[in-house]
Amino acid sequence: MESPIIEMHGLTKRYGSLKAVDNLHLSIAKGEIFGLLGPNGAGKSTTILMLLGLTEPDAGEARICGLNATRNPIPVKRKVGYLPDNVGFYNDLTALENLSYIARLNGIPEAEVQERSRQMLVEVGLEAAIHKKAGAFSRGMKQRLGLADVLIKQPEVIILDEPTLGIDPAGVRDFLELLRQLNQRQGLTILLSSHHLHQVQQVCNRVGIFVGGQLLAEGNVEKLAANLFNAAPxxxxxxxxxxxxxxxxxxxxxxxxxxxxxxxxxxxxxxxxxxxxxxxxxxxxxxxxxxxxxxxxxxTYGLDEIYHRYFENNLKEDITNEKSTGLFQRSFLGRYKKR
Amino acid sequence: MKSQLAYFNGLFSAGTKNASASPYSVMVRKEVSDQVRSWRFIVLAGLILLTFLGSMYVSLSNLRQATANAADPDRLFLYLKLLTITDGTLPPFHVFISFLGPLLGIAMGFDAINSEQSNGTLVRLMAQPVYRDSLINAKFTASLIVISTLFLSLSLLMTGGGLMITGVKIEPSELVRILCFTVLSIIYVAFWLNLSILLSVRFRQTATSALTAIAIWLFFTVFYQILVNIIIKAVLPDPNTLTESQIISYNNIILTVLRFVPSQLFTDATTTLLMPSVRSLGPLTMEQMAGAIPAPISVRESLLVVWPQVSGLIAATVVCFALSYYLFMRREIRT
The missing domain is CATH 3.30.70.100 (Alpha-Beta Plaits)
Known part of the structure; x- marks a missing residue:
């Protein structure tokens, strides 16, 4: 296996008494597509924010391209493109203006900004909407613009938080195909979080199942299924x-x-x-x-069942350990995060 | 040595067309264009322009009488007169500013941070290789640039218009006073701008921060004076039983309490600057007044008189900015 480009060592984040991310160890190799799976409030977004240095971990460290994300957020952000869930744009600006603003912030020379933004919009399939205001964009178009936003800085790693949320099935297929192409042509490392299991199954080389701040299992789909269901398959x-x-x-x-x-x-x-x-x-x-x-x-077992099984087991443990407060807190965090 | 070379590379290419601007200046540029294009700025700037034209018209039509009034030691300061005289139909321009300035500041800042957050653009910006403080600095600088341009062009318009209409030469001291008045207005609006930026960092909803800012403004312009008066009536002893020096000391206390209000500081400072014969902002004793000729004082003296007010305003502005900076840097960035 190639050397890891994303490494997490004992990453922990607490919100009050709640552990949003609990002692996470994970490494992702260059050129991989890794899927982070988990229900709402499992700590996926928090993990991603810590990877980008946008949130400080309480313990442990995250390294991207060999750089400590908490200590050197600026060089990390230069190499990592991040597409947040619910990505927003300046509604009064056109797609091109939105994109060239980001291009300028990334230090792309003024002479190239327009040309590169235009190219990027064509590449993600928005050439018809270059001069349309971003406020009039549909969810799928916004997601494409978001991807252009991420790619214009020519990152080594791209991190997508719930990228397929709220897009219609055809849009999802196109989007995932675009991701796969990027991965194959440019060797980009992609980390995506989702709770849409089938979509993750389509593109990811490897998945990690993330519940209650802990990584319960990682590996490819077959390995996960074998681990889980050898008792009662x-x-x-x-x-x-x-x-x-x-x-x-x-x-x-x-x-x-x-x-x-x-x-x-x-x-x-x-x-x-x-x-x-x-x-x-x-x-x-x-x-x-x-x-x-x-x-x-x-x-038959797809990712869906694997995921449900892991999630169910986790819930049962909580109940048997009489940690009903933990359950309440988790659902509370879920709500808090989505605000 | 290599890093030094790299440094020089950056230095020499900075002037060429291929260079990229720093993220901070990119942000400032974008924010300025946003502000100038936004409807609320156009509306408020229009309002200020209207009041400016209105009060200029009133003062121009009363200029002859005012300059002919021999009892007024300031009658020769034609351009200052332009800013201050009125026949009672419209308040003078600087009173309008003390009233509309806060609104302008609030309108420009109340959604600075929280609208970015609720639109989801804040996370997107923070995912770019920029320092977090660049954003809040850029927001402040951009609004300040817009305000400064607005006020500076208004005062130059006033001076130029005055020159054209009256044909009277402008005294250097008048120019300095008018420029100082402009700077003071900018600082005053900057205070309200910073207050509303602070509220926009503190509150997640733009409506909440706007309403809170307006509530603070209303409290200071309307209710604070009433409140102070009520308390004074209840607490202070009957003035008839006091000696003169006691009355003066009580008066000073009341003035100090009233000066907690930014608009009071602004009014004090502008009156002193625009009316050169004002020599003190507190009560003067008979001994102090004895032998004083009612004559205008120099620019330097006026500035000395208003200096406490100016530093108070600047301090309040800096405190608001520092607080919002602190809150913003500690803030969890997520939607």
Whole structure:
């Protein structure tokens, strides 16, 4: 593996008694697309802000391109392009004016500013809207302009915070394709945070799952799935026409089947997870009891399930440890952050 | 040695066309153009221009009488008269400024930081390789440049207009006094500008900061004097029972309390500057007045009289700026 371009060592950030980011260790290699996954308020944005030196960590350090982000924020910001979630532009200025302002702030020589801004707008597909005011832009166009903003300084690393939020599916596809091209053609390192799992799955080489300020797992999708589900990798969901009569008896019977680990579900649905694929046996069991099966669904594992599973496990731990206050605080932080 | 070479490179290329401006000057340029194009500035500048023209018209039409009034020791200062005389239909220009200046300052600063934050442009700016303080410095400098240009052109317009209409030569001391008045007005507006920038850093909503700034302004222009009067009536003993020196000392206390108001400082200072015969801003005893000829005093003397007021205004401005600077630097940058 190539040398890491982003390194985090024991990064910690507290807001009062709440740990927004808790002892985070992570390194990302040059040329990688890394996806930071987690629910709202998990500490993704805080981590990104610490990487850019916009927020001071309480402990640990973040290094980008070998520079300490807290001590040398200006050189770091020269090499890193950052697209915040809810990126905003000056509504009274045109796309070109908005972009050339950023170009000038980055010290691009005055003679080149106009030309380069124009080129960049063409590259992200906004050539038709160069002289349109940014206030009239749609969400997707703003996101493109934001990307142009990030790219005009010719960064080595780009960090995107929830880049696909609020864009329609076609827009998302184009946007992710653009990211992939940038990564392949220019060897850019990309770090993106999201809770849109399928999109992350499409572009990322590696993902990290981030819940409650902690990195629960990292690796590529297959590795994560293998880690998580080696205990009970198969889940079958059976739907009945009516509510399940004598649920306890049925559950007992299902647990008798070879390999079945847990049986859950409510009303007219039953979820059976186990170590082997015994879908026919399960269905047979239902039929033998005279129940009307309307649907059988065997689940396969994508990032969605991986993520849900991690998130659920984490919640359960919280409850078993009687840390209900932590749960409350997390949802509170989520609200606070989105303000 | 290498770094020195690099330094010289930067030094020599600075003058060429290829050089890039520093982020700070880029920001100042952008902020100035924003301010000048914004509707609220156009409206307020129009308002100030209107009051300027109105009070100029009134003072020009009363100029003959004022200069003919032999009892007035200031009658020969034609250009200062232009700024101060009135027939009662319109207040003179400097009174208008003490009233409209705060509004101008508040209008230019109340959304300096919080609108950037709520628009999401603050994070975007801070992600660029610029120091955080450049932004707040640039905001302040840009507004100051705009205000200075406005006031300087108004006073030059006044002087030029006066020259054209009356044909009277302007005395150097008058010019100095008018320029000092201009600088004073700029400082006064800068105070309110800084106060509103401070509020814009403190409050997340632009409406909150604007309303708070206007509330402070109203409190100082209307309620403060009333409040002081009520308290004085309740606390001070009956003047009839006091000796003369006691009355003077009480008067001084009242004046000091009233001078906590920036507009009072501004009014004191402008009156002294624009009326050369004013020689003290406090009460004078009979002994001090004895033998004094009612005559104008020199520019230097006037400046000495108003110096405490001027330094008070500057100090208030600096305090507001320092506070907003401190708050802004400690601020979490996020949407």
């Amino acid at each position: 198969w889940v079958v969901e059976v739907t009945l026409r009516t509510d399940v009569p004598q649920r306890e008896a049925l559950e007992k019977e299902l647990l008798q089947l070879p390999g079945v680990k847990t049986v859950t579900g409510a009303a007219n649905a039953v979820e059976v997870s186990g170590g082997e694929d015994i879908t026919p046996d399960i269905v047979r069991c239902f039929v033998a009891k005279g129940l009307d099966v309307t649907g059988v669904h065997k689940k």
